[in-house]
Amino acid sequence: MKHGRRTLRRITRLAAVGGLICGGLMVSNAMAGEPADGGAGTGGVAAAGDVGARLVERLGTERTAGSWIGADGRPVVAVTDEDAAAEVRRAGARPQAMRYSMRDLRSATETLGEAPRVAGTAWAVDYASNKVVVRADSTVSAADWSQLSEVAEGIGGSVEMERTAGSFVPRLNGASAIFSGSGRCSAGFNVTNGQENFVLTAGHCGAVGTTWFQNEQGGGLVGTTVAGSFPGDDFSLVRYGDGDAFDGTNAVDIGGGQEVRIIGAANPVVGQQVFRSGSTTGLRSGRVTALNATVNYREGTVSGLIETTVCAESGDSGGPLLAEGLALGVTSGGNGDCTNGGTTFFQPVTTAMNVLGVSLVDGGARTGDGIAAGSATPAPSATASAPAAAEPVQPVEPGTPGAARQTVTGIVDVRTFVPGLAIIGISLIGLLFAHRYLSEQADRRSYRSQYAQSWG
DSSP states (O other), X not given: OHHXXXXXXXXXXXXXXXXXXXXXXXXXXHXXXXXXXXXXXXXXXXXXXXXXXXXXHHHOTTTEEEEEEOTTSOEEEEESSHHHHHHHHHXXXXXXXXXXXXXXXXXXXXXXXXXXXXXXXXXXXXXXXXXXXXXXXXXXXXXXXXXXXXHHHHHOTTEEEEEOSXXXXXXXXXXXXXXXXXXXXXXXXXXXXXXXXXXXXXGGGOOTTOEEESSTTSOSEEEEEEEEXXXXXXXXXXXXXXXXXXXSOOEEEEEXXXXXXXXXXXXXXXXXXXEEEEXXXXXXXXXXXXXXXXXXXXXXXXXXXXXXXXXXXXTOTTOEEEETTEEEEEEEEESSBTTTBOOEEEEEHHHHHHXXXXXXOXXXXXXXXXXXXXXXXXXXXXXXXXXXXXXXXXXXXXXXXXXXXXXXXXXXXXXXXXXXXXXXXXXXXXXXXXXXXXXXXXHHHHHHHHHHHHHO
8 A cells, every 4th residue: 555655656746747847848948049158049159150260261261161050059160181170179169071172162153153044043052061052943944954963063072953842932022011012021120321211121022112101001101112132132221201110119020029129230150040030920940051042033143142941931021030139131032931841041131231331220129019110321323332431330249248248038939938837837736736635645644543553
């Protein structure tokens, strides 16, 4: 009998503890913020990324082939000789021996760029595999595939060809939706030159002169596109018109009544966890898989893009890519969807702002329902060009003490966070009742024992 009670006690406690562990893991995984030092958090990622970038710059393009963030949060540097590997180890990074140097890989991408253009294709350097990966979507014909494969074979083993589902298209339509007569796009980030207010969004959303509204019926004037570049690049400026569309803030809506204040701009790092918000699919996360990617849309070729595993769908174009409150890019296009996954490309904001001569608005979190935006001065012509007096945008380095204090870490996946809390609560209640029940049983046994001893 005692053995049975001990077994019951053990099972009850194990079940409760298991529930606590399960709930704790769900809550932990629901939090988007990551460790601040040396881990995968943006501060740690930026610091690790800086280490890798400095090593690549110092060792040169013949002895290295890029750097990325490993699963453990440490910087990894591709090297082509043992001396370079030893220097990488001394710097606290992990070397990875590779066959092809960055010079080889860049030569391969240049050859691909000089070949006849094939719409529906994209390529980028995959540092981890040490190859230029060329993808062709479902719209690429067998003849074009064969022609491109011949180019790849002529380059050699540094190029890998892949067929991919779906099609590479600009994701026309986004975090706060803006509407024009030709479709829907997304407000990206608020930018300024100190004189006028602008939305930085995707260039393919609309040509110069396009007027944007807050709803499909043409109500609530947002502003007019005054500068942009597409194809080639994929960015544009929408100057705010008179009215209340701009409220002086710079925050990104991430759904559920939550928003993230934008505190600066940065360049992403391969392997970094990032988030995208759009009016069609809301908040989504993924990893940076490549930089300086090239995509051959039907409308033209766009280069210098950020390649990610974040999904997107029609309606998400122009929406913000961010991490820990830092602006990284605006949604350009890709393939797939948020049911089956896919590849999505982003225009880097640092490049766009430097060309346009604007900077991010320094504003607090939004308090009203207006579209968050900023102040910026556009280039005078249809094709964006940086004004002579514009100061280059200096990316924020989240690893520095000042930036670390401002880093936003509160992005939460409510679908996982709430059930996790529920499991923790149920487990605690179960543990409490089990403890009370077992205590009562022990009291009864003690009472019976005393009674038996008293009455024989």
